[in-house]
Every structure is written in C-alpha cells, then in structure tokens.
Amino acid sequence: MHNATQEELKSRAKQNEISSGEEELLSDSGDECDPENYNFYMSQIDFTALANGIGQDDQKGQEINLRERVSTQQLRQEVNQVNQHISGNHQNITSVPNPIKLLVSKQKRRYNYNGFNLDLTYITEKIIAMGFPAENIESIYRNSMQDVRRFFDSVHPGHYKVYNLCEERKYDHSNFNQVAEFPFQDHQAPTFSLIYEFCLDLDNWLKTHEKNVAGIHCKAGKGRTGVMICCYMLYAKQFTNAYDSMRYYGMIRTKNKKGVTIPSQIRYIFYFEKALNNKWVPDNMPNKQVELVKIRLIPVPNVKFFGGCAPWFRIQNKDKEYNSKNQFPVKEYKLEPYIEFKLKDIILQGDVLLQFLNQGIWSRSEKLFQAWFNCDFFDYTGVLMIDKFMLDKACKDKSGKTFQKDFRIELHVVEVNQDNKSLQSVYNNTINQITHKNFGF
Incomplete structure (x- = not known):
C-alpha cells in the first residue's frame, strides 16, 4: 500500500479526490477550536479585567494573581529545562515517522528518541501527554499501541500508569502496566467532580514512587488531555494561576503555542483555579x-x-x-x-x-x-x-x-x-x- 505524503494529501484534498479514510485524517483536528482572539492567555490582555471576569471581585485577590504571574521568559526556561532533561537522559536515536502520522499530529511536538517517533510529549519529567494508542488500521496514522507499550516498558519499566480520557473509545487494560479511565466527550468540558477525582488519583500515583510517571491521552492528546494536565499542575502547585498553566502547556506540547483552545475547556481550568483558591473540594462546594x-x-x-x-x-x-x-x-x-x-x-x-x-x-x-x-x-x-x-x-x-x-x-x-x-x-x-x-x- 502506498502511503500518500502530506503534500499529496493536501493537493488531492483541494481537488476533492481524497478517499473517506484520508478525509478523516485531514479533518481530525482532535480537540482544537482555535479561537479568533487568542490573546487572552498569550499575555496580551488586561489581566485585571480577566480576573474580574471569572468572578474574582476581590481586589486583593486580583493583585496576588497579577504579582504571581510568570513571565514568558520564565515559562520558556521551564520548558527548556524539561526538554534538556529528556534529551540528556534518553538516547538520541531518531526514527523517521510515517508522513501520514506527521500530518495527523499537526503542530504537536513529537518524541524522537530511543528509536521511537511518537505523538508524545513530556510536559514535566513525570507527566506525559500523548495521542491515542491505536490498533489495527488506525495505527497507520496514530500512535501504534505496540510502539507505545514498547516505549513505556523500555523507558519506564514497571513505573508507568496510562490515563485514558476518551469516552468514545476503550482498549484492553492488559496492554499496559496500569490503566485508569476518566472519560468525557470530545470537544466538551469535564464535569467538575471528574477533575478532582483525576487530580487525586494522579497525585497519589506520582507520590507512590519517585520513578513513577503518567501517560495521559484523549484522542488527539491535546485538548482534553491539556485540560486535565493544566488542572493538575495547579493542584500540584507547579503554577499558581490557570493563565500560566495553560501558556506553559501550549508552549511545551505544541509548536504554535496553542494547547487548550476550546473556550469551555479553558473556562473550567479557570474554575478549578478559583476552587483551589477557595479551598473547595467536592464535599464542600x-x-x-x-x-x-x-x-x-x-x-x-x-x-x-x-x-x-x-x-x-x-x-x-x-x-x-x-x-x-x-x-x-x-x-x-x-x-x-x-x-x-x-x-x-x-x-x-x-x-x-x-x-x-x-x-x-x-x-x-x-x-x-x-x-x-x-x-x-x-x-x-x-x-x-x-x-x-x-x-x-x-x-x-x-x-x-x-x-x-x-x-x-x-x-x-x-x-x-x-x-x-x-x-x-x-x-x-x-x-x-x-x-x-x-x-x-
């Protein structure tokens, strides 16, 4: 079977000559919405107005958020530190990916070490965002289940747990060391209680052993995955506000800095920040x-x-x-x-x-x-x-x-x-x- 190159697919798409399967590849934007006005969390908006917009009418609270915001330069330094740690601890053996997989992963950063080339990114040294581990025909254009399993078994043997956020697709848990499911629908926001449950589970797992890591995925491994990771970084106090958590995630997961882009998902990350500041948990909401x-x-x-x-x-x-x-x-x-x-x-x-x-x-x-x-x-x-x-x-x-x-x-x-x-x-x-x-x- 001839694998069409990215240029061939784009050319044929313009001429309306693509097959139904190839059309799915081109239309598979995962969780992306790409709002017209992206400035609200790319550091070009009046943050005081934004803080007021999430119901934070307390002036002192606004001043704290303004003071604790991280500069873009600081975020870049954190991104570089994680990337340097990965490159320094993983063998620089690259692999040429299927061009269709490159087309599907779009602007997401890929893992290209140890002979792997996967739609997978270390967000922190212990948290990994990745695309869905697919089987059969779908593995031609997504991460192969076999390759993902080989990656975890060789790089993090016995110390990894995979989190599936997809409501629409499951797989046999025996494929991985441990699997947890926190499902919600594509292009939707998670329920508020689901965010808390996810954060508690992930936090317990990462604290169980210093070598433990988590692989987190939805379908595209960007939107739904980003919501939960951004919320956890707030929960773990890596960031003090949703604004910086989302900016950091966008920088490290994607080349164009567009991580979580669906408005409702963004809204829920801000909600979670406010809940943490108010010391709300599901039992005392x-x-x-x-x-x-x-x-x-x-x-x-x-x-x-x-x-x-x-x-x-x-x-x-x-x-x-x-x-x-x-x-x-x-x-x-x-x-x-x-x-x-x-x-x-x-x-x-x-x-x-x-x-x-x-x-x-x-x-x-x-x-x-x-x-x-x-x-x-x-x-x-x-x-x-x-x-x-x-x-x-x-x-x-x-x-x-x-x-x-x-x-x-x-x-x-x-x-x-x-x-x-x-x-x-x-x-x-x-x-x-x-x-x-x-x-x-």
Whole structure:
C-alpha cells in the first residue's frame, strides 16, 4: 500500500479526490477550536479585567494573581529545562515517522528518541501527554499501541500508569502496566467532580514512587488531555494561576503555542483555579441551585441567506434535559437589536451544557454555538455574560459573517434558597453598573 505524503494529501484534498479514510485524517483536528482572539492567555490582555471576569471581585485577590504571574521568559526556561532533561537522559536515536502520522499530529511536538517517533510529549519529567494508542488500521496514522507499550516498558519499566480520557473509545487494560479511565466527550468540558477525582488519583500515583510517571491521552492528546494536565499542575502547585498553566502547556506540547483552545475547556481550568483558591473540594462546594430566568443573544446572528436566524436551544444538566421547543415556537429574528427568551421553572445545579441551534429549511437544525458552565461560579451579579471568543464554535467565525465581533450571550439567574420556598434575586438589572467586561469564566 502506498502511503500518500502530506503534500499529496493536501493537493488531492483541494481537488476533492481524497478517499473517506484520508478525509478523516485531514479533518481530525482532535480537540482544537482555535479561537479568533487568542490573546487572552498569550499575555496580551488586561489581566485585571480577566480576573474580574471569572468572578474574582476581590481586589486583593486580583493583585496576588497579577504579582504571581510568570513571565514568558520564565515559562520558556521551564520548558527548556524539561526538554534538556529528556534529551540528556534518553538516547538520541531518531526514527523517521510515517508522513501520514506527521500530518495527523499537526503542530504537536513529537518524541524522537530511543528509536521511537511518537505523538508524545513530556510536559514535566513525570507527566506525559500523548495521542491515542491505536490498533489495527488506525495505527497507520496514530500512535501504534505496540510502539507505545514498547516505549513505556523500555523507558519506564514497571513505573508507568496510562490515563485514558476518551469516552468514545476503550482498549484492553492488559496492554499496559496500569490503566485508569476518566472519560468525557470530545470537544466538551469535564464535569467538575471528574477533575478532582483525576487530580487525586494522579497525585497519589506520582507520590507512590519517585520513578513513577503518567501517560495521559484523549484522542488527539491535546485538548482534553491539556485540560486535565493544566488542572493538575495547579493542584500540584507547579503554577499558581490557570493563565500560566495553560501558556506553559501550549508552549511545551505544541509548536504554535496553542494547547487548550476550546473556550469551555479553558473556562473550567479557570474554575478549578478559583476552587483551589477557595479551598473547595467536592464535599464542600457551594452546590448553588439557580433558576435560569432569561437568556439574551446580542446582536442577532446571521445564518440565513438574507440574514437573521431561527434559534432554539437545549440545556443538559445532570440527568435532565430542557428543550426550548417545548415552551416556545421557533421564530425568525432579523432586524431586532437582540433575541430574548424569558424562562420559568428551569432549575440548574452543578455542570450545565447550553447549546444553541438554528432551524433551517425542512426543519433541519445546525449548531450555532455551545457553552459549558458551572452554577457554583455565578458571581454576585447573577448575570453570566459570555463573549463570542469564549463560545464554543462561535469563536471560529473569524470573518464575523455569522457572529459580529461584539456578539455575546447573557444568562440571567436568581438563586434558589436552601429551603426551596422562595427565590432571592442575586443580579443587578442594570447591566451598565458592571465595571469590567465579563469574559464568561
């Protein structure tokens, strides 16, 4: 079988002559979203506004975060130290990889020592991020299960544990020394409790023996893997803030510094930082119950041929699902300044997935955007405003064809009292009184 080179695949893709299998290779972006505005964690944003945006309204807390931020130069030094340690302790025997594997791994840094060439990166001396260890035909373009097993057995014999974050794919645990599963869906955020469980398990494993290492993977070994590794680096106090943890991960895992790029996943790393600062653990989380009373989309997205859209939404919260079609008929919006849904009897708690869709011709719907959030992190205003660049999928609209640059959504809630007998308003109806722009963390 002839293995097409990267150039051949790209050329044939442009001519629409690629096979279905090759098309999967080209479209396999793993967890990548690539937001239009990447400055928010590449050191080109007002960090005070960002801190306020995650509900950290305490000025002292903001000053601490500002003071403890690590410079880009310091992060580069840490990256170089890890890479120098690896190059100094691993044999410099390189291997030429299959060009299709290079195409699939894209901008991710590969391990090219000891005769291996794998989609695998040492994030620290003990934490390894890698692509999925595949078998059969999939091993042609991903890491081969056999090669990954040989790598761990030869480089870290008896002292490695593999963490599978994929919900959609499993393998026989006997392939490795030890395996743990902390699954969540591709392109989604993990539940908050799953992050804690992962960090506890990983921390216990690494502290059991000084030689222990962990290999962590999802499908592409970048997004979901990055969320959990960034959170663990916060948990282990390698970094004091989410901002630096993500910047470091992006630098060491990828060539273009784009590590965790899906907005909801980024939001949850900031959540985890705040939870650690508040000394929250799963047993003492606030467990707020809130009633969602209003959603606004500002301004109206342009999806239809002549502009406007016909939006509807669904909400997933634990084992409950809410569909707006059950309460409102789908209608078209075009010239209105914004779209507003006034809601009732939607009680939310914990992790929430909000998805907006547009109903097209023949009642077919396409996803407009989505956002994960956790009710415990609503601040005192009771309004969560999420800008375009922090909305999954909408962030990819670089041209502004569908979503204008200033597009945002507003989620208005009231907090349910513990006795569930009354509701207490926790938001200020005058949005203009909010001093800083809320980035939806």
